[in-house]
Amino acid sequence: MSRQPRHTLQPAPLIDGLGSRALTKEEFGRRLHAAMLDRGWNQSELARRAGLGRDSVSTYVRGQVLPEPKSLKALAEALGVNPHDLFPNAAMAAMEAETPALEIRQAHGHTDRVFLRINQLVTLDQAARIFAIIRETTDHA
Numbered sequence: 031m032s033r034q035p036r037h038t039l040q041p042a043p044l045i046d047g048l049g050s051r052a053l054t055k056e057e058f059g060r061r062l063h064a065a066m067l068d069r070g071w072n073q074s075e076l077a078r079r080a081g082l083g084r085d086s087v088s089t090y091v092r093g094q095v096l097p098e099p100k101s102l103k104a105l106a107e108a109l110g111v112n113p114h115d116l117f118p119n120a121a122m123a124a125m126e127a128e129t130p131a132l133e134i135r136q137a138h139g140h141t142d143r144v145f146l147r148i149n150q151l152v153t154l155d156q157a158a159r160i161f162a163i164i165r166e167t168t169d170h171a
Contacts, residue, residue, distance in 0.1 A: 058117055059093030065109050065116070066091070080108035 053061065066076045073091060077084040081104055089095045097105060106113040132150065137143040
């Protein structure tokens with residue numbers, strides 16, 4: 031019985047020193063390309079083994095788009111790696127795609143009030159300043 035080699039990927043970089051591992055589309059593309067070349071595959075071979083279109087694989091490798099969760103799973107399985115190892119911030123990327131980083135909505139019945147939603151990584155100091163502004167305006171309302 032032959033054993034298949036276990037492939038590993040380099041750890042993802044840390045951002046803002048907060049311990050969050052994050053990859054950009056371009057960085058994901060470079061990781062995917064390196065993993066593909068590690069196995070001696072071209073994009074067509076990776077696409078065939080993952081059951082994806084070659085054009086899709088090409089856009090991932092070129093860093094133009096990020097794969098949907100289903101495609102990420104197929105790529106990871108084809109490469110013999112964990113999807114999280116291939117794309118550590120996949121869940122965060124999916125959440126950001128669904129939820130805008132900043133949303134401002136008019137409060138119903140209030141011409142001078144809005145709802146503010148912020149979904150963005152900020153430093154603790156920035157968060158504290160935003161909170162202070164919100165608290166100040168709430169105290170005066």
